[in-house]
Amino acid sequence: MSTSSLTPDEITAIRKALDTYLWPEAAAVDALYIVQQRHGWVDDAKLEAVAGVLGLSPAYLDSLATFYPLLHRKPVGRKVIRYCDSVSCWLMGSDRLAASLRERLGIGEGETTSDGAYTLLPHPCLGACHQAPVAMVADRLLTGLDPADPDTLLEEGDGN
Amino acid sequence: METKPLTGRFREDGRAVSLKEYHAAGGYDGLMMALSMHPDNVQKRVQDARLRGRGGAGFPTGLKWSFVPRTPGDKYFIVNADEMEPGTFKDRELMERDPHQVIEGAAIGAYAIGAHTAYIFIRGEYRYAEKCLQQALDEAYLQGILGKRVMGRDYALDIHLHLSGGRYICGEETALLNALEGKRPIPRAKPPFPQVAGLFGQPTVVNNLETVCNLPHIMRLGPEWYLSLSRCEDGGTKLYGVSGPVNRPGLWELQLGTTAREILEIQAGGMRPGHELRAFQPGGASTDFLLPEHLDVPLDFDSVMAVGSRLGTGCLIVLDRQTCPVKMVLNLETFFARESCGWCTPCRDGLPYTETVLRDLVAGRGCHEDLELLQEMIQWMAPGNTFCALAPGAMAPLQSALRYFREDFERYAGKGDG
Known part of the structure; x- marks a missing residue:
């Protein structure tokens, strides 16, 4: 199986991860x-390449990839916004935040803007319920959001 | 003596406690002490301290360990940091603010069961917590706290971090094992129990992260001190949280058995102006609602059970009079339906069905028969009818809501009848 769609660094990192486990x-x-x-x-070519490095079938790997919401098998925008829609944030206005x-x-929900800038996803409890409502942009958690103000999230990471 | 062993070292600025600071506050003394004892005696000390699991089920930790066979061979110790119970935000704080406490606890647990490999299973969203733990792990290896000779003793231990892909089911002990093995994370049949055949088929213990953080202190200060911390038969403090429309939502380390009233009124500063308490869930989304009449119930495992709910994670979710309880239950069931792993039929089909019935009710498309249907769903997904505790947990808030907020359900049901 071809591994050409992976960089040498990626292959090295994957081999290193293999050392942590029994299989x-x-x-x-x-x-x-x-x-x-x-x-x-993760596109099809890369999924196949990863499967090749691990010695697994692409179908097996895809069965895992599609189980987990943090792994994307479809293109996403440059900024992925995940707003918490679980109970504590809902009590504090996450519905209104989502609407704005x-x-x-x-x-x-689940869509990407046509310019490829943003993807909007509802997400289960982000574990910061005392600061509800909260959301993540990329890997960063933003807390105490104003449900009427979408811009704080959209501008996250710009120019800082 | 210390009264807040888990959070006492937290820095005011919120940054992680450094190894130097941790050492200065008696850090790793508990591990040193454990290593000087026979593993059986470490287990005994934890049993004597009456430490019960802080992840939700409340199983006695020392007893859980004692089922691991004493025979030679690979064994694994796993810290469950897959905190995904809605309304719960305690393990994140422990990882981000005092990561060495987690590592020391994991090392003591691993030593107690004879494991030479431990994993900390972290939910994928907790990237900053992972970073804090990784930094602490690197420090620990550099200082000889972990590795081939733990603290210079004849005991080898490696601790690895695993970042999950993010599903609620991964917090279920046996689904976690499948996740860590790279299988689809569905629960496993028991027996065999993980202590006999767990990760990679070997004896394994899975403990919640808060549970593990108690271990260094039990070793260092002893069971008598640990028992004196609590107000009930079980030992220790508990991290209690409050979210919802209160004045000061937050997280506090208090005596196990502190009442809901003290937590809500004193720690959380009471309800926000204009909001009145209608009910609360004592320990996350999967616990039965309790009412204002239950405010003086001590929040310990047995007392909460006696009034028909569970201590769960100890993180309270507050429902006020302005918020519709039926809509709140719809929000909860939407979460559980989405997070069902799909393995067993009652849960895979029953939860979306329940969600749909509730959604129709709220939209004014329901009828009185729907309330009987919901009651039936609760029976189909009762403990014993499903593969794991996810669906019974999902039914807990529904069944208590039908009992306590009957008039709200009836009002919606009446809309569709006409």
């Missing part, structure tokens, strides 16, 4: 994260 399947999630880290999502985001971006 190669166990490194699958780590390996998919490694690829996603640099590309934002949808309106501002002109997209629905």
Whole structure:
């Protein structure tokens, strides 16, 4: 199987992850994260290449990748916004936050803006319930959000 | 003596306690002490301290360890840091603010069961917590706290971090094992129990992260001190949290058995102006609602059980009178339906069905028969009818809501009848 769609660094990182476990399947999630880290999502060619490095079938690897919401098998925007829609944030206005985001971006949940800038995803409890409502942009957690203000999230990471 | 062993070293600025600071506050003394004892005596000390699991089930930790066979061979110790119970935010704080406490606890647990490899299973969203733990692990290896000779003793231990892909089911002990093995994370049949055949088929203990953080202190200061911390038969403090429309939502380390009233009124500063308490969930999304009449119930495992709920994670979710309880239950069931792993039929089909019935009710498309349907769903997904505790947990808030907020359900049901 071709591994040409992976960089040498990626292959090295995946091989290193393999050392942590008794068998190669166990490194699958780590390996998919490694690829996603640099590309934002995991396309078919990369999935096959990762499967090749791990010695697994692409179908097996895909059965894992599609189980986990943090692994993307479809292209996502440059900024992925995950707003918490679980109970504590809901009590503090996450519905209104979601509505203001949808309106501002002109997209629905699970969609990406046509310019490829944003993807909007509902997400289960982010574990910062005392600071509700909260959301993540990329890997960064933003807390104590104003449900009427979508811009704080959209501008996260710009110019700082 | 210390009254807040888990959070006492937290820095005011919120940054992680450094190895130097941790050492200065008696850090790693507990591990040193454990290493000087026979593993059986470490287990005994934890049993004597009456430490019960802080992840939700409340199983006695020392007893859980004692089921691991004493035979030679690979064994594994796993810290469950897959904190995903909605309304719960305690393990994150422990990882981000005092990561060495987690590592020391994991090392003591591993030593007590004879494991030479430990994993900390962290939910994928907790990237900053992972970073704090990785930094602490690097320091620990550099200082000889971990590795081939733990603290210079004849005991080898490696601790690895694993970042999950993010599903609620991964917090279930046996699904976690599948996740860590790189299998689809569905629960396993028991027996065999993980202590006999767990990770990679070897004897394994999985303990919640808060549980593990108690271990250094039990070793260092002893069971008598640990028992004196609590107000009930079980030992220790508990991290209690409050979220919802209160004046000061937050997280506090208090005596195990502190009442809901003290937590809500004193720690959280009471309800926000204009909001009145209607009910609360004592320990996360999967615990039965309790009412204002339960405010003086001590929040310990047995007392909460006696009034028909569970201590769960000890993180309270507050429902006020302005918020519709039926809509709140719909929000909860939407979460559980989405997070069902799909392995067993009652949960895979029953939860989306429940969600749909609730959604129709709220939209004014329901009828009185729907309330009977919901009651039936609770029976189909009762403990024993499903593979794991996810669906019964999902039914807990629904069944208590149907009992306590009957008039709200009836009002919606009446809309569709006409």
